[in-house]
Amino acid sequence: MTHAYDDTNIFAKILRGEIPNDTVLDTEHSLAFRDITPKAAVHVLVIPKGAYVTYDHFAREASDAQIADFTRAIAEVCRREGLEEGGYRLISNVGEAGLQEVPHMHVHILGGQSLGPLLAE
Numbered sequence: 751m752t753h754a755y756d757d758t759n760i761f762a763k764i765l766r767g768e769i770p771n772d773t774v775l776d777t778e779h780s781l782a783f784r785d786i787t788p789k790a791a792v793h794v795l796v797i798p799k800g801a802y803v804t805y806d807h808f809a810r811e812a813s814d815a816q817i818a819d820f821t822r823a824i825a826e827v828c829r830r831e832g833l834e835e836g837g838y839r840l841i842s843n844v845g846e847a848g849l850q851e852v853p854h855m856h857v858h859i860l861g862g863q864s865l866g867p868l869l870a871e
């Protein structure tokens with residue numbers, strides 16, 4: 751997959767402060783904010799601040815510091831949202847098969863309720 755980053759995507763605009771967001775956590779390399787169309791009682795998106803299109807792009811090209819920050823940001827959001835005990839689900843949609851809508855790498859955190867099967871049937 752090619753990873754040409756398009757900085758007109760909606761998450762790039764959020765990172766530049768051009769459109770508002772409901773921030774849950776803001777770290778040196780990552781931003782977490784509530785999904786505008788929540789699919790569960792808790793639905794938070796975590797994005798790296800760097801210009802990465804997909805999970806594989808991020809894993810390949812981000813620095814160790816960016817990857818550590820991102821990984822810990824996800825766990826910190828789960829802790830703050832009270833999801834650790836009841837459980838939660840992490841999803842990263844990638845590309846065409848994954849139906850990725852926004853071409854800026856992100857992980858969905860879903861929880862706060864029973865989430866049902868992994869895929870729609």
Ligand code: 5GP
Nearest residue numbers: 760771783784785786787843849850851852
């Ligand atoms: P994807 O399908 O790319 O994995 O998910 C993109 C997510 O971004 C969707 O769940 C969608 O609701 C969310 N989203 C799209 N536009 C905005 C926005 O402007 N603000 C926020 N907070 N979420 C958005």
